[in-house]
Amino acid sequence: MSGxxxxxxxxxxxxxxxxxxxxxxxxxxxGDRSEVKRDGECVLAVTRFDWELAEGFSGPGLVVTDAxxxxxxxxxxxxxxxLLRALKSAGVRPSGxxxxxxxxxxxxxxxxxxxxxxxxxxxxxxxDHAHRGLFAARDFTGRRPLYYAExxxxxxxxxxxxxxxxxxxxxxxxxxVALAELASVSLAGHSRTPYSAVSAVPAASALFRDATGSVxxxxxxxxxxxxxxxxxxxxxxxEHLGELLSAAIVERRALAGPTTIWLSGxxxxxxxxxxxxxxxxxxxxxxxxxxxxxxxxxDAGREDELITDIANFWATQPTWLSIDDVPLxxxxxxxxxxxxxPFQHAFENWLRALLGATARGGSRVALYGDGGxxxxxxxxxxxxxxFGTLRWRELRREWRAFGGSGARALWRSVVRPTLAARxxxxxxxxxxxxxxxxxxxxxxxxxxxxxxxxxxxxxxxAAGGGGDAAAETRRSLENPVVPRVATGFSAFGLEHGIExxxxxxxxxxxxxxxxxxxxxxxxxxxxxxxxxxxxREFLPSHVLAPRKAKTGVLxxxxxxxxxxxxxxxxxxxxxxxxxxxxxxxxxxAMQQAWHEYKTRGVGSGGHLFVAFQIELWxxxxxxxxxxxxxxxxxxxxxxxAGFVQ
Numbered sequence: 001m002s003g004x005x006x007x008x009x010x011x012x013x014x015x016x017x018x019x020x021x022x023x024x025x026x027x028x029x030x031g032d033r034s035e036v037k038r039d040g041e042c043v044l045a046v047t048r049f050d051w052e053l054a055e056g057f058s059g060p061g062l063v064v065t066d067a068x069x070x071x072x073x074x075x076x077x078x079x080x081x082x083l084l085r086a087l088k089s090a091g092v093r094p095s096g097x098x099x100x101x102x103x104x105x106x107x108x109x110x111x112x113x114x115x116x117x118x119x120x121x122x123x124x125x126x127x128d129h130a131h132r133g134l135f136a137a138r139d140f141t142g143r144r145p146l147y148y149a150e151x152x153x154x155x156x157x158x159x160x161x162x163x164x165x166x167x168x169x170x171x172x173x174x175x176x177v178a179l180a181e182l183a184s185v186s187l188a189g190h191s192r193t194p195y196s197a198v199s200a201v202p203a204a205s206a207l208f209r210d211a212t213g214s215v216x217x218x219x220x221x222x223x224x225x226x227x228x229x230x231x232x233x234x235x236x237x238x239e240h241l242g243e244l245l246s247a248a249i250v251e252r253r254a255l256a257g258p259t260t261i262w263l264s265g266x267x268x269x270x271x272x273x274x275x276x277x278x279x280x281x282x283x284x285x286x287x288x289x290x291x292x293x294x295x296x297x298x299d300a301g302r303e304d305e306l307i308t309d310i311a312n313f314w315a316t317q318p319t320w321l322s323i324d325d326v327p328l329x330x331x332x333x334x335x336x337x338x339x340x341x342p343f344q345h346a347f348e349n350w351l352r353a354l355l356g357a358t359a360r361g362g363s364r365v366a367l368y369g370d371g372g373x374x375x376x377x378x379x380x381x382x383x384x385x386x387f388g389t390l391r392w393r394e395l396r397r398e399w400r401a402f403g404g405s406g407a408r409a410l411w412r413s414v415v416r417p418t419l420a421a422r423x424x425x426x427x428x429x430x431x432x433x434x435x436x437x438x439x440x441x442x443x444x445x446x447x448x449x450x451x452x453x454x455x456x457x458x459x460x461x462a463a464g465g466g467g468d469a470a471a472e473t474r475r476s477l478e479n480p481v482v483p484r485v486a487t488g489f490s491a492f493g494l495e496h497g498i499e500x501x502x503x504x505x506x507x508x509x510x511x512x513x514x515x516x517x518x519x520x521x522x523x524x525x526x527x528x529x530x531x532x533x534x535x536r537e538f539l540p541s542h543v544l545a546p547r548k549a550k551t552g553v554l555x556x557x558x559x560x561x562x563x564x565x566x567x568x569x570x571x572x573x574x575x576x577x578x579x580x581x582x583x584x585x586x587x588x589a590m591q592q593a594w595h596e597y598k599t600r601g602v603g604s605g606g607h608l609f610v611a612f613q614i615e616l617w618x619x620x621x622x623x624x625x626x627x628x629x630x631x632x633x634x635x636x637x638x639x640x641a642g643f644v645q
Contacts, residue, residue, distance in 0.1 A: 049497070249275065254365035321354065570594065
């Protein structure tokens with residue numbers, strides 16, 4: 001999780017040492033060790049913490065030169081043996097062992113096609129000295145950040161928005177459309193950031209600059225949801241998935257010290273825990289160390305009993321944290337001020353508590369179950385696909401299996417929405433399924449065509465076919481919120497000296513899951529059939545059994561904590577809205593929406609929370625705003641008596 005900067009400027013005006021120093025200063029949160037390399041019209045620089053110099057992380061190479069290319073990278077690569085074999089076949093030998101050395105070698109072997117051979121969490125810049133060209137790329141889920149700015153014929157690239165804006169020549173004007181789309185949690189705006197001059201390289205995309213100064217971005221990977229008639233049988237596929245997940249966990253384990261897993265009582269992290277422990281046992285490696293949250297009896301998030309049974313199955317016990325010790329809004333203003341962009345995860349403090357426990361356990365790596373819902377489940381939206389394709393007998397069976405009853409309810413939740421969508425399409429009256437919140441000003445929405453942009457983004461996600469179920473899967477993996485959340489997670493981890501890794505979002509697993517039929521994700525009143533079957537030998541049977549309702553849900557915790565509005569901090573922020581001052585939102589309408597949600601739970605608390613975070617971020621950047629660094633662990637109280645540390 002290094003910081004890096006690259007500047008290409010034929011005029012050399014933007015290469016001044018003082019300017020580069022300011023950018024590196026803005027990267028202090030991403031490393032206290034740095035290296036700068038200058039070569040004519042190019043400057044490359046890296047910042048990194050000492051612990052990341054170890055094997056298994058970014059490694060000791062900072063700015064790596066392997067003629068004719070130099071590389072700066074924020075990268076952890078997996079399946080290195082496969083990459084080394086491919087490089088050997090291509091006749092290229094890396095000049096060193098680190099991720100940056102391997103990326104440089106891959107570029108020498110395959111040029112800008114090198115991303116096809118790189119598997120891991122990465123963002124990097126490769127500068128080709130011979131051709132005066134720059135190539136940068138970001139991993140397929142966008143787990144590491146990558147931004148750029150074009151200024152007076154020069155190109156600036158960095159792993160932080162803050163670093164780019166720190167350059168004296170980079171304008172710091174805010175982009176109101178980007179702020180509105182952030183507040184709307186829009187599917188549009190993959191490349192926009194809160195600053196007009198700064199763009200994001202989207203996930204699974206590359207950035208190119210040739211010797212003429214021409215700059216462009218291009219996707220290098222796309223999720224292909226293509227069910228095949230000749231796929232493996234269910235049993236064979238579950239064995240295959242188990243092998244893939246075993247390899248993904250082994251590749252992501254810590255090479256020194258314990259590997260933590262954030263263990264819930266659902267299906268995703270338990271499957272990882274069971275399959276991963278079995279794989280590590282076969283290698284004679286230490287098992288995963290679980291950390292778990294406890295919720296009160298009756299809370300929708302409670303899975304304590306299931307977690308205990310999983311731990312007992314593996315003859316261990318987790319380190320417990322209590323949700324009562326994690327206030328949702330603690331240090332909200334300070335945390336938002338430190339953020340690179342104003343999009344914070346709703347459960348940031350929940351994550352920080354897990355990170356704190358991971359650090360106290362001596363681990364530098366935490367595994368978590370992101371990807372399970374997206375890849376191995378789908379909502380009952382698939383019922384609309386069954387109706388639309390006239391598979392009415394199957395629709396009737398699945399409707400009943402998932403608890404549906406009565407023709408009136410079927411009409412309301414399946415038939416009417418499907419017919420209405422088709423009617424609107426036939427009449428040319430199509431609006432987005434997820435329109436901007438009502439408190440975004442109508443004139444602003446119209447002027448900047450926010451609804452059209454959202455509609456086009458929705459259409460792009462549906463363009464690959466597969467109906468509503470496939471569109472839902474694409475939306476969960478390919479919308480711009482995903483890399484924002486992923487990079488936020490990475491930043492939180494870096495504050496604690498921990499690297500977060502998501503084995504289920506291994507590219508091999510994603511591409512495998514995308515080929516499997518929908519009924520393995522949802523059918524017969526249950527979800528995640530394939531994932532559950534793959535873990536059947538490694539977990540108690542009742543843990544993997546279908547459930548009447550989803551467990552481990554944090555909505556109660558969120559709604560209760562957000563609506564409580566301690567010290568009226570949310571109400572106070574909305575009463576002096578900067579978004580309203582900028583003409584983006586209707587301040588009175590937003591306050592009314594907040595009142596309705598706070599007093600009666602009506603409306604979208606998620607949208608309001610994002611708006612709250614944006615307001616805090618903007619306030620911290622207002623003239624004369626002062627931000628005092630905060631110890632992010634200071635509010636985490638020790639768990640209640642009876643919990644194991």
